[in-house]
Amino acid sequence: MIKSVNFNGRILPESENYLSHENRGLRYGDSLFEAIRVSANKIFFWEDHYLRLMASMRILRMDIPMNFTLEFLESEILKTVASNGLSNSSVRIRLTVFRNNGGLYLPETNEVSFCIEANVLPSPFYVMDEENYEVELFKDFYVNADMMSTLKTNNRILNVVGSVFAKENGYDNCILLNQKKEVVEFLNGNIFLVKANSITTPSLKDGCLNGILRKKLIEILGKLEDYDLQEVSISPFDLQKADELFLTNSITGIRSITKYRKKEFTNLVAKDLIGKLNAAARLT
Template sequence: MIVLNGELVSKDKSLIPFNNRGTFYGDGVFETLRLFKGKALFFENHYFRLMSGMRIMRMLIPESFTPEYFEKSFTDLISNTNFENTDHLRVRISVWRKEGGKYTPNSREVNFSIVMEPLGSSFENKETCEVELFKDFYIYADLLSNQKTIDKKVNILAGIFAKENSYDDMFLMNHNKMIIETISGNVFLRKDNIIKTPPLSDGCLNGIMREQVIDQLKKMINYEIVEETITPFELQRADEIFTTNVIKGIQSISKYRKKTYSRDAATELLSLLKEKLF
């Protein structure tokens, strides 16, 4: 079962017009959440990021789009998909503008869907994660690149490159050829006790887990967190690199080219995060 425009429908009957603007123009936004025992983690942050993305895309936000509505939708989906005994769930909210028009839409009203699937476990920092630098295309640094829009061509092409060349992930760069993120996570780089992450002005995603990790690091006396541009040359000089998102939590990068990295800060942060959330 999924929620499609406010109604519970089975997946095989969830017909969406072929000419929807999400398919035709990438005219939409989305939000991915992790649920633990039926409760969305960092829900308020996700909700406001979704509302912000819709406003930036100049979409009409339905009056029904309240926090209570989405929380009830999650509960209804859990009940109707037999996930009551599944502790860890992934939810995706997709919003796209109603069909009609060419580049200029006929309407600012939206359609939306909510889908849910089980996750195997809580956050897990895998032992190996080899990453390479994606140089075929770049992300332009502006307000749109901070949002979860459905137009993710660079991420998609980087994912294909990684799969074809047996890498676990790829570093993505902005138009100034500075490191901003990986395919699906924000980047943190540690040298000695200083941990750096790119500022939003460099074009990285305004990640929910990025915000949580920055807040946690500010409370820790053994590390200093700074938001500064990261050059490709810094990658091989770092002691540690890790990525963050709400599904994986914190993932250490074990290898980039000939350099291997420690996982000290990531291990400590992940332990604190799991203690707080689970």
């Protein structure tokens, strides 16, 4: 079966050249995206993804089309899933919104287009992967601790270079720092540290992505008496003091880290939380 994409509501073969060299996402990174998990036509945490996208478009001064409702974009996502024959499967959706062609740094228009892609995922729910997963700090470049860094834009060259560094040096992932040398996040997700019953994660003011799974996990932890959650600045020295270290993103859910430098970590809290995360996903 030929894979298809959804461009502004039109289902097109993936091989079709529907974008040009003038695309502002290509030229200037003038674009936002959401990575979304869908399982058997159920979109995980869809309202949270939608609200983040709308808020980010306003911050970037993009015009929000009148038809960009929660229901419209949901139907377009499911239409894309169906067009690829994946309605009964688990799917990774990438919904990209970019300002339309024209202009240099100053755009000719603030009107936007959208593109939706679908790819198969191996599991219908979040699963704890217990394979070895070693991480290291990436210190060649730093995250700016400002609101722009909290948005899921296409400006991801830091993450790209960091991913190349990780591969070249035999690491599974890297931890990004801001210019104050504070821990921000992983290359592809937010970071949580566990020490006894205390769980910490960087605050948005430190420059971390305003992640959907970060948000949901904070909501879940706020209702549990067993854990004390704090959004605080984290130093690299805190990493080796932790009992557990884990990554969160909308596709993986929770990914436990097994090793950072000489420190090896457990995953008992992550195992407990991933079940509660799956329960929350089923309720959305």
